[in-house]
Amino acid sequence: MDFLQPSTLDEAIGLKAAHQDAVPIAGGTDVMVELNFDARRPPALLDLGRVAELGGWEVRDGHVRIGATVPYTTIVAELGDVLPGLAMxxxxxxxxxxxxxxxxxxxxxxxxxxxxxxxxxxxTTAEVEVSSVRGSRTVPVREFYRGPKRSVLAADELITAVTVPVKKGPQQFAKVGTRNAMVIAVCSFAVAVDLEERTVGTGIGSAGPTPLRATEAEEFAATELPWESRDPLPDTVSREFGQLVAAAARPIDDVRGSADYRRHALSVMARRTLGWAWREVLG
Ligand SMILES: Cc1cc2nc3c(=O)[nH]c(=O)nc-3n(C[C@H](O)[C@H](O)[C@H](O)COP(=O)(O)OP(=O)(O)OC[C@H]3O[C@@H](n4cnc5c(N)ncnc54)[C@H](O)[C@@H]3O)c2cc1C
Incomplete structure (x- = not known):
C-alpha cells in the first residue's frame, strides 16, 4: 500500500486527482479500524495530517469555518460558545x-x-466545502448524504472544511446508547433555535439510511413557539414536536435497537431538547 503525504492543499488535491482510489485519512479513527479488520485494502492512503491549510478554524461573516483536520477536542475546547450543538x-x-x-x-x-x-x-444548516483539481464547491449538508455510508463526494474530491452559521439562540443535542460513554448512537437528535430568524432546525441520527431532518416538526415549532411573549413552552407543543420528529424517522430493527424503540426514544429526546432549549431562552 502506498502512503501519500502531501504538505500543501494544492499537492493533496493533485494527488487525489492522480490517485482517485487513494483513501484520504484525517484522524484515522474510522480508516484504521477498517484496515485493521481487513475490511478495506486500498492501494494507497492519502494522509491529510500535514496539510497546514486544513488544520485551523476561523469565524468570518457570522460563520465558523472548521478545517478538515480539526479534531473534536478543539471543537469542544474552543467552539462551545459559538457552536454549542456541535460542541455537545x-x-x-x-x-x-x-x-x-x-x-x-x-x-x-x-x-x-x-x-x-x-x-x-x-x-444549523451547515455547508461542506469540497475541492478538486476541477475547482471548489459548497454542498449544503442537507444535500450531502446519499445513502448508508454514501455521500455526494466524487472520487477526485476532498472535503476542505465545514462551515457552520452562528445561530442566535440555544442548541441542544441528545444521544441514546447502550451505555453512557464510548458508544455508537442507538439514535440521536439535535435542535437549533434561532431567535432572530424564528426558526427551529432539527437533525436525526441513526434512525434512517442517512441522517435526516424533521421538516414538519421544524415548521410546527416555527409556528407554535411563543417567540413574541417568550412564555414557557406549553407541554402540548413540545409533545407534538416530539411526535413529529418520531414520524420523520425511518429506522430499522438492528442489533442496537428496534425501530419502535428508536421512534419512541426520538420523541422523548425531541420533546426534552426543545424544552431545555426554550428554558435557556426564558433565562
Ligand atoms: C473506539 C471508537 C469510538 C468511536 N465513537 C464514535 C462516536 O461516539 N461517535 C461517532 O460519530 N463516531 C465514533 N467513532 C467513529 C470515528 O471516530 C468518527 O467517525 C470520526 O469522526 C472519524 O474522523 P477521522 O478524522 O478519524 O476520520 P478518518 O478515519 O480519517 O476518515 C473517515 C472517512 O472519511 C474519509 N475522509 C477523511 N477526511 C476526508 C477529507 N478531508 N475529504 C474526503 N474524505 C475524507 C476517509 O477516507 C474515510 O473514508 C468511533 C471510532 C472508534 C474507533
Missing part, C-alpha cells in the same frame, strides 16, 4: 483519544447514519 455532540464522540484524532470531516467522509456530528450540522 463532539463531547459524546468516543473517548478522549478518539476525540483527539477524530474530525467532523472524517465523520462526513464516512457518512455513517450514526455519526454524531451529523444531527447538529443538519440542525
Amino acid at each position: 455532540a463532539s463531547r459524546t464522540v468516543g473517548s478522549p483519544q478518539i476525540r483527539n484524532r477524530g474530525t467532523v470531516a472524517g465523520n462526513l467522509g464516512s457518512a455513517s447514519p450514526a455519526g454524531d456530528a451529523h444531527p447538529p450540522l443538519l440542525a
